[in-house]
Amino acid sequence: MPPNLNAELLKKTSVFGLKVWELVAILFGVFVLIIMALSLCLSLRKKSRRAKNLLPLTQIPKDSEIKEIGIDEASANNFVSHEGIIQTLNDKFSDKDSEKALVLSKNGDTGSQSGSFTNIEKEAMKSQLEGIHGKVAAYQPSSHPITAPSPLSGLPEFSHLGWGHWFTLRDLDVATGRFSKENIIGEGGYGVVYRGRLVNGTPVAVKKLLNNLGQAEKEFRVEVEAIGHVRHKNLVRLLGYCIEGTHRLLVYEYVNNGNLEQWLHGAMCHHGYLTWEARMKILLGTAKALAYLHEAIDPKVVHRDIKSSNILIDDDFNARISDFGLAKLLGAGKSHITTRVMGTFGYVAPEYANSGLLNEKSDVYSFGVVLLEAITGRDPVDYGRPAPEVNLVDWLKMMVGSRRSEDVVDPNIETKPSTSALKRALLTALRCVDPDAEKRPKMSQVVRMLESEEYPIPREDRRRRRSQTGAAETEPRRSSSATDQSDAPDLRSDTRRNAGHRERG
Numbered sequence: 001m002p003p004n005l006n007a008e009l010l011k012k013t014s015v016f017g018l019k020v021w022e023l024v025a026i027l028f029g030v031f032v033l034i035i036m037a038l039s040l041c042l043s044l045r046k047k048s049r050r051a052k053n054l055l056p057l058t059q060i061p062k063d064s065e066i067k068e069i070g071i072d073e074a075s076a077n078n079f080v081s082h083e084g085i086i087q088t089l090n091d092k093f094s095d096k097d098s099e100k101a102l103v104l105s106k107n108g109d110t111g112s113q114s115g116s117f118t119n120i121e122k123e124a125m126k127s128q129l130e131g132i133h134g135k136v137a138a139y140q141p142s143s144h145p146i147t148a149p150s151p152l153s154g155l156p157e158f159s160h161l162g163w164g165h166w167f168t169l170r171d172l173d174v175a176t177g178r179f180s181k182e183n184i185i186g187e188g189g190y191g192v193v194y195r196g197r198l199v200n201g202t203p204v205a206v207k208k209l210l211n212n213l214g215q216a217e218k219e220f221r222v223e224v225e226a227i228g229h230v231r232h233k234n235l236v237r238l239l240g241y242c243i244e245g246t247h248r249l250l251v252y253e254y255v256n257n258g259n260l261e262q263w264l265h266g267a268m269c270h271h272g273y274l275t276w277e278a279r280m281k282i283l284l285g286t287a288k289a290l291a292y293l294h295e296a297i298d299p300k301v302v303h304r305d306i307k308s309s310n311i312l313i314d315d316d317f318n319a320r321i322s323d324f325g326l327a328k329l330l331g332a333g334k335s336h337i338t339t340r341v342m343g344t345f346g347y348v349a350p351e352y353a354n355s356g357l358l359n360e361k362s363d364v365y366s367f368g369v370v371l372l373e374a375i376t377g378r379d380p381v382d383y384g385r386p387a388p389e390v391n392l393v394d395w396l397k398m399m400v401g402s403r404r405s406e407d408v409v410d411p412n413i414e415t416k417p418s419t420s421a422l423k424r425a426l427l428t429a430l431r432c433v434d435p436d437a438e439k440r441p442k443m444s445q446v447v448r449m450l451e452s453e454e455y456p457i458p459r460e461d462r463r464r465r466r467s468q469t470g471a472a473e474t475e476p477r478r479s480s481s482a483t484d485q486s487d488a489p490d491l492r493s494d495t496r497r498n499a500g501h502r503e504r505g
């Protein structure tokens with residue numbers, strides 16, 4: 001270094017008395033810092049733009065109605081009379097059958113099993129309840145990509161969401177014959193559903209959401225988030241979606257045998273009436289799917305619109321729950337959310353209708369109403385009937401309370417259910433429509449109640465009685481009612497064998 005430069009660098013400046021070389025070093029340091037900060041900003045901006053391009057759903061506004069609240073804010077209505085009615089049902093059947101009434105525990109449990117799932121049970125349930133394509137994916141978009149399922153093979157583009165297919169409007173235009181009127185299956189509050197066929201031959205139902213002031217966006221987002229990743233044989237599978245301009249469409253597998261509402265009260269009645277066994281098979285499938293949504297995945301999914309028209313039926317009379325447009329996700333540790341009351345008149349749980357308090361017990365209530373609908377063949381609310389019969393739940397309670405339970409069975413069912421099968425279904429339904437949400441059973445308990453072959457006498461108890469008093473004492477009692485001989489075991493085998501068999505109307 002030349003000596004004069006050295007001398008220049010050692011000179012003092014007027015800036016805080018710093019020497020020239022010190023000032024130069026500081027300025028250089030500041031310059032380097034500014035460059036680093038700028039490049040960091042640029043790379044962050046690029047990343048966020050890329051993310052937006054990949055996940056169009058992020059552009060959809062979040063649902064702002066949801067507000068978390070603690071469990072203690074839930075109002076607890078205690079209707080003693082409801083317990084009384086259940087007791088009457090127990091008493092009545094035990095009088096008649098001279099059988100020990102099954103006493104359900106407070107939370108609806110039928111036996112020694114605990115009310116909620118242990119982790120091991122959850123795991124077992126996950127594998128048991130896995131749907132036809134086998135893989136359960138909890139709601140974790142990127143970490144659980146689902147391998148290409150058969151209905152989507154042969155189609156050009158997979159969605160960036162880690163599941164399903166991202167269709168273009170043109171794909172769906174072709175699939176539905178330009179959304180022709182002949183292909184309209186039905187119209188709901190939020191859109192029109194068309195029958196269609198994809199280029200690979202897969203039959204589909206395409207729901208074209210109405211563009212009604214953002215509700216379509218919400219519906220769309222919720223359906224995609226709520227059921228895009230879940231698989232269960234009793235849930236309608238969402239195969240993909242289409243986002244183009246203002247258009248929002250959902251593509252489902254096509255379920256070809258109408259819905260429960262049509263079979264009970266509407267268009268499918270001309271095919272005949274569902275047998276008791278078919279009804280119970282459909283309700284059991286529905287209960288299993290709800291147990292899965294409520295108890296096997298996280299966040300749990302509250303459907304919010306369980307009703308007979310949302311229970312589709314396939315060729316083998318399996319239930320397939322559809323229409324998740326109103327569903328809400330409930331993360332672990334959240335007991336309730338408050339939200340605007342949505343749902344369908346006659347099916348909405350009282351606490352939810354009154355205060356907007358929502359958790360999975362609201363679905364349990366709606367399920368109870370559907371179960372009553374299937375038992376009685378009546379609409380949940382029917383203004384065509386005399387005043388005391390307009391509301392199905394109230395009428396049912398009145399009938400059970402006055403010991404006329406057998407008279408509630410749908411007259412269109414030719415082969416009446418056995419006394420114990422009827423009691424099992426009625427007790428389960430009454431537990432589900434308990435006005436106190438806390439007392440309603442979990443859906444896994446409902447599954448056990450409906451499935452129980454030991455009802456109303458647990459096997460253990462029967463064995464004990466036999467060994468104490470001899471078989472002769474119990475056998476005549478079991479055969480005291482002709483129908484009792486074909487009790488619960490037959491319910492299951494009949495279900496498998498005859499669920500599809502319909503009685504002539």
Ligand SMILES: Nc1ncnc2c1ncn2[C@@H]1O[C@H](COP(=O)(O)OP(=O)(O)OP(=O)(O)O)[C@@H](O)[C@H]1O
Pocket residue numbers: 185186187188189190191192193205207236252253254255256258259305309310312322323344
């Ligand atoms: N995946 C599907 N396969 C076959 N039919 C379907 C499918 N999804 C819906 N449908 C039928 O399309 C019709 C409209 O269904 P959608 O769920 O839109 O309305 P809804 O349940 O009748 O009324 P809302 O949504 O207003 O409560 C119903 O008859 C339903 O059974």
